Amino acid sequence: MIAAAVQRLDRSARQLAPFLTSVVLVMLSALPVYLPGYGQVAVDVGLMTVFYWAIYRPDLFPAIAAFVLGLWEDILVGSPIGLHALILLLANWAIVSQRTFFQGKSFAVIWCCFSLVALAAGLASWVIVCALNVTVMSPVPVLFQSVLTFGVFPFMAWFLARAQHAIIRPLDV
Amino acid sequence: MKHRAESVAKVTVPIRALLNRFALLFLIIAAFAIMLLGKADTLVVERARSSVIDVVAPVMDALSRPIATVSEGVDRVNRFFSVYAENAQLREQNARLLEWQSAALALAAENSTFRKMLNFVPERGASFAAARVIGDSGGVFVRSVLINGGMVDGIQKGDAVVNGDGLIGRVAESGRRSGRVLLLSDLNSRIPVVGEKSRVRAILAGDNSPLPRLDFLPPNAGLNVGDRIVTSGHGGVFPAGLPIGRITSIGDSGIRVEPFADFYRLEYVRIITEFPGEVAGRIVPSAARPSRPK
Numbered sequence: 151m152i153a154a155a156v157q158r159l160d161r162s163a164r165q166l167a168p169f170l171t172s173v174v175l176v177m178l179s180a181l182p183v184y185l186p187g188y189g190q191v192a193v194d195v196g197l198m199t200v201f202y203w204a205i206y207r208p209d210l211f212p213a214i215a216a217f218v219l220g221l222w223e224d225i226l227v228g229s230p231i232g233l234h235a236l237i238l239l240l241a242n243w244a245i246v247s248q249r250t251f252f253q254g255k256s257f258a259v260i261w262c263c264f265s266l267v268a269l270a271a272g273l274a275s276w277v278i279v280c281a282l283n284v285t286v287m288s289p290v291p292v293l294f295q296s297v298l299t300f301g302v303f304p305f306m307a308w309f310l311a312r313a314q315h316a317i318i319r320p321l322d323v
Numbered sequence: 324m325k326h327r328a329e330s331v332a333k334v335t336v337p338i339r340a341l342l343n344r345f346a347l348l349f350l351i352i353a354a355f356a357i358m359l360l361g362k363a364d365t366l367v368v369e370r371a372r373s374s375v376i377d378v379v380a381p382v383m384d385a386l387s388r389p390i391a392t393v394s395e396g397v398d399r400v401n402r403f404f405s406v407y408a409e410n411a412q413l414r415e416q417n418a419r420l421l422e423w424q425s426a427a428l429a430l431a432a433e434n435s436t437f438r439k440m441l442n443f444v445p446e447r448g449a450s451f452a453a454a455r456v457i458g459d460s461g462g463v464f465v466r467s468v469l470i471n472g473g474m475v476d477g478i479q480k481g482d483a484v485v486n487g488d489g490l491i492g493r494v495a496e497s498g499r500r501s502g503r504v505l506l507l508s509d510l511n512s513r514i515p516v517v518g519e520k521s522r523v524r525a526i527l528a529g530d531n532s533p534l535p536r537l538d539f540l541p542p543n544a545g546l547n548v549g550d551r552i553v554t555s556g557h558g559g560v561f562p563a564g565l566p567i568g569r570i571t572s573i574g575d576s577g578i579r580v581e582p583f584a585d586f587y588r589l590e591y592v593r594i595i596t597e598f599p600g601e602v603a604g605r606i607v608p609s610a611a612r613p614s615r616p617k
Contacts, residue, residue: 182459232358
């Protein structure tokens with residue numbers, strides 16, 4: 151009886167792992183790093199995790215998870231509230247709807263697709279923030295951020311793959 | 324039985340699919356609604372933000388310490404290599420400052436005699452709270468930092484935040500034990516300032532670039548590159564005379580000011596919680612301020 155309960159608990163904890171790792175990674179990305187200029191173009195960790203899980207384990211990362219993660223990012227980073235919630239939600243939806251395309255594709259292809267998603271997400275958030283503030287801001291930092299996020303993605307993907315292997319794989323066995 | 328289960332599935336599966344589809348639509352609408360709410364009713368959103376940040380602030384505080392230590396270590400090693408040049412520079416600066424010190428002492432003596440002659444009533448001193456920066460980033464669209472001080476420390480929304488170099492910004496949200504500081508380079512930062520020598524008033528407006536802009540200047544203001552800009556104290560929100568920065572360029576893109584404070588290396592900041600001439604009750608009536616241990 152107890153063993154069964156523990157097993158169920160273990161299972162749900164593992165199922166929550168993609169969301170919880172994303173929450174922790176977003177919090178870590180909000181810590182001060184004391185690098186000149188980094189704060190302006192900080193990589194979008196939320197987008198990377200949403201992209202990864204939407205491709206590899208969409209069953210464990212539903213739209214509501216993307217939405218909540220986005221709100222969490224907005225609160226910690228101080229961006230207009232709801233901005234990341236919307237962007238991550240749309241990113242999640244876009245990737246999940248193209249799932250058949252991603253199946254069995256090499257990492258290079260996935261990385262290229264990520265660059266498109268990062269660019270689209272950057273531009274969309276730039277448009278929204280400009281509209282919210284009724285000004286036209288320079289789009290250069292957004293482009294920098296997209297490029298930087300693109301560059302960091304393989305490392306993040308490697309880390310998340312390790313996490314997936316260690317925590318979630320036992321679910322499938 | 325099996326037949327029945329199949330017919331139930333026939334009905335429920337499309338309904339589920341429909342619900343799933345609507346869930347996405349509902350979440351998208353919710354995201355837009357939250358965004359508009361954040362624009363329209365900032366107070367509700369600020370409270371919600373502050374209460375969440377209050378909960379995670381201790382964790383972020385603890386996590387940011389090792390990073391700060393590493394950064395300090397790197398800094399120390401870097402400084403070790405420039406110790407000779409820095410020493411020479413400091414000697415020169417010390418000589419210059421000693422001259423200033425004697426000038427200041429003479430002026431202080433002169434001032435006190437004048438005050439005696441005028442029966443001048445001395446102003447109350449300002450009070451400060453110190454806090455550590457626990458969250459940086461701000462990301463692409465905002466220039467702000469999280470601090471580990473809040474209402475409990477007497478920090479309120481609107482308070483001026485400084486460090487040893489000059490003004491950094493103002494407190495934009497204040498939770499119980501945490502707060503968010505809007506840097507003066509942020510798009511939404513507007514600070515009444517005055518040229519230290521020219522006494523020309525203006526508004527220092529951030530635009531997310533490292534160099535904020537001077538707005539609402541009278542024509543032919545007579546400002547020059549290199550002029551120091553300080554807070555004017557108008558509106559009673561900030562104390563007057565806090566150093567902000569120096570004019571770096573006067574051109575088509577407006578007059579740009581380079582802040583004295585280095586926003587990338589903020590570790591500890593001081594919050595001016597009370598100052599002489601403060602307009603009481605600007606955000607919360609001063610009687611409602613939590614009492615601080617003196």
